């Protein structure tokens with residue numbers, strides 16, 4: 016069996032989540048929009064409960080959750096929806112260079128439509144500079160979008176500080192929490208977040224189910240819907256609700272919330288064990304991103320100097336990890352995240368480890384052994 | 398923020414925005430000025446008392462939302478009441494806003510929205526300024542200060 | 545159109561610290577134990593520094609150490625403790641003298657606070673020779689402390705208080721000062737920096753105008769002294785008052801600087817021990833300066849604490865303090881101006897560390913209550929400067945005032961809280 020250490024790409028569905036979902040495919044198949052019979056009411060009740068569960072994970076209230084198909088859609092709705100609704104007020108948008116493609120490409124599209132977009136650089140650990148953010152805000156700024164946690168190097172941005180800055184200026188704050196939700200505590204009120212993207216398949220829920228938190232406030236937060244139709248989800252996202260997916264997302268959120276206090280330290284210890292093993296046996300292990308609280312507990316991203324990315328990928332065999340090459344000579348382009356933190360300048364091969372709910376100590380030790388062996392052989396070769 | 402919304406309930410915000418009986422009765426049978434030096438709240442209360450009952454009551458002045466809303470609510474509450482009833486309302490209101498926040502208080506109808514000030518000790522004076530001024534007017538003292 | 549804002553952070557860091565001593569606000573914050581506490585479940589954001597500043601641990605330690613190690617009365621005993629206490633007390637005076645660059649320790653009188661310093665000058669310097677028709681000139685932006693003492697002596701002697709006006713930004717109309725002075729003007733008393741508006745007044749210029757007519761000048765440095773370096777000789781003032789509790793020192797201790805020649809000529813203010821050299825029932829002779837003005841057992845640990853606070857300030861340096869506070873003031877101005885309906889009161893070109901403001905349709909007291917629930921301490925009211933409020937036709941203002949330990953993040957918190965105020969009342 017290959018060892019799965021790519022939980023940032025996606026996670027298996029927790030059996031408890033699956034159990035919760037199954038009835039909604041068959042016996043309890045109703046459409047929550049059917050207001051006239053019990054099939055519809057039953058589905059509506061399930062959706063309501065899921066809304067509470069998702070809200071509970073991030074300190075929101077149920078009425079602030081809009082269900083979507085995933086974080087990509089949520090990001091699109093949040094960013095395009097705000098840009099479109101507030102265009103009158105200003106045309107300046109701010110984001111960071113290390114965002115996920117579903118954020119970056121959305122901003123690039125808006126740029127093509129005449130919006131002025133500032134892409135904030137990050138420091139060598141992947142953090143944006145708060146003073147630089149302050150300095151970039153102007154009367155024309157309507158939206159700041161900075162991800163909660165990075166999907167490659169695991170950097171957890173200082174959401175509370177960013178939220179304080181944006182709310183001091185009355186600027187909408189969106190955060191893509193696809194990787195952070197369920198892994199680190201999130202509180203939309205403490206952080207003054209206005210919009211937060213979530214997705215099921217990164218936290219042991221189903222694929223194709225996600226949510227956008229939309230702050231209820233006075234005056235109402237303006238958001239232009241991106242899918243027109245039956246007016247579902249308060250008119251923000253039309254389309255018959257994916258009831259089983261939503262139920263699964265709710266169950267997944269609930270499990271994450273209750274297990275996070277024990278699961279996070281467990282993963283952090285395993286991750287630290289992995290790093291210690293690599294460092295004990297290999298001379299040049301560079302960690303990309305921050306260590307400590309500024310990093311997702313289940314993330315490790317390392318570069319091995321003197322190793323060619325492609326060869327590492329081929330030799331690593333049945334270890335399911337993700338490689339991001341920092342090779343400056345070869346065919347592969349370094350990821351935009353590694354480039355942004357200045358880790359792409361030196362040759363070497365990078366691996367992203369994503370640990371998860373079923374990762375064991377034995378797997379970590381086996382993975383470390385495997386990587387050490389491969390890297391050693393490749394370093395000797397070059 | 399939950400206790401903040403106890404203090405700034407819609408009723409209070411509404412009376413602050415659109416104070417009732419915000420004018421001056423001239424000539425008036427009774428009159429007194431109230432002043433709260435702590436926040437600079439000033440109000441001038443005029444009454445027309447006919448045969449032991451308050452035929453009309455009005456106030457003017459500037460102040461914080463609590464003092465303005467309290468004055469507005471008070472004028473609504475005592476209008477048409479007898480002087481004795483107004484005095485007893487004063488006593489009950491005074492008791493309500495000075496009871497410690499963890500103890501139950503009498504339901505005073507609309508005036509109960511001001512029970513929220515108990516959580517904010519420095520604001521009790523704002524809520525009671527109008528009432529002290531009313532008492533002074535009825536006692537025929539020209540001015541009161543809450544200090 | 546893509547703008548990758550600014551440069552890499554590493555470069556920015558070296559650039560901002562270049563030249564001057566590096567100023568690390570987080571390190572400064574760590575010196576102030578109270579800043580670790582929470583208020584209403586939020587970290588304390590203390591923005592009421594113009595009322596009083598917080599105290600660094602070194603000052604608290606100095607107070608404790610005085611009582612645990614050397615407590616005894618000063619200038620009395622021959623025993624070791626009294627010598628140690630006297631040394632510490634007099635040493636504090638020397639620190640104060642250096643801090644204000646007075647010519648001699650004899651020119652530094654310890655008082656209870658700034659208010660007492662002004663009263664001392666009003667009652668011991670002005671009152672004995674004040675004649676009906678004489679005049680005292682103050683400004684339109686004075687704290688009650690620099691109004692009432694003059695009123696008291698003027699009323700008693702039939703003298704007149706005259707007021708130098710200011711413009712809509714809160715800047716004194718210095719051009720009109722000369723015309724306000726007459727041969728009956730006995731003293732010009734003005735604040736170096738306004739507590740209600742933040743305006744920094746050109747004391748040196750005021751001195752030049754007044755001295756040209758031979759009129760002495762008192763400057764109230766209660767606010768200025770902890771924001772900027774003060775050199776009483778360069779300013780040319782005859783009297784300068786300051787108060788310890790705003791200088792990161794303890795309450796109950798203040799400073800009066802007086803030109804030696806003037807202090808010599810003045811009779812004592814209060815009578816008692818320590819201020820005499822000999823006493824018989826017929827007559828006492830006064831002690832030397834500055835003890836002539838320090839009747840009774842002084843606030844020994846207060847003076848020592850103030851000395852320590854001054855060391856602390858000097859250790860950081862006014863270059864760093866000034867740069868930090870200017871940055872905060874500028875940032876705070878931008879943030880406050882961006883909040884709907886906020887209007888700043890006091891926008892003089894030369895101002896420091898104070899953001900006084902009003903919001904449309906919201907009484908400052910309501911602003912104060914709402915932001916307090918977010919853990920933010922600001923002052924609301926007339927700031928003991930009612931004439932200033934009258935000048936701007938407002939009952940009160942809300943005031944955020946800055947000190948060395950404040951941060952941009954705290955300004956952010958204030959901005960966010962004010963937007964909440966706007967939401968509640970909007």
Ligand SMILES: Cc1ncc(COP(=O)(O)O)c(C=O)c1O
Pocket residue numbers: 023024084085086087088115117162164165166191193194213214215216225
């Ligand atoms: C940070 C981040 N944002 C957004 C996404 C997209 O999420 P989804 O696959 O649910 O659209 C991902 C996952 O790839 C991600 O890691």
Ligand SMILES: Cc1ncc(COP(=O)(O)O)c(C=O)c1O
Pocket residue numbers: 594595657658659660687689690735737738739764766767787788789928
């Ligand atoms: C300008 C000014 N003058 C005088 C004072 C009075 O200071 P104290 O109360 O310490 O005497 C203050 C402080 O409130 C002030 O700001």
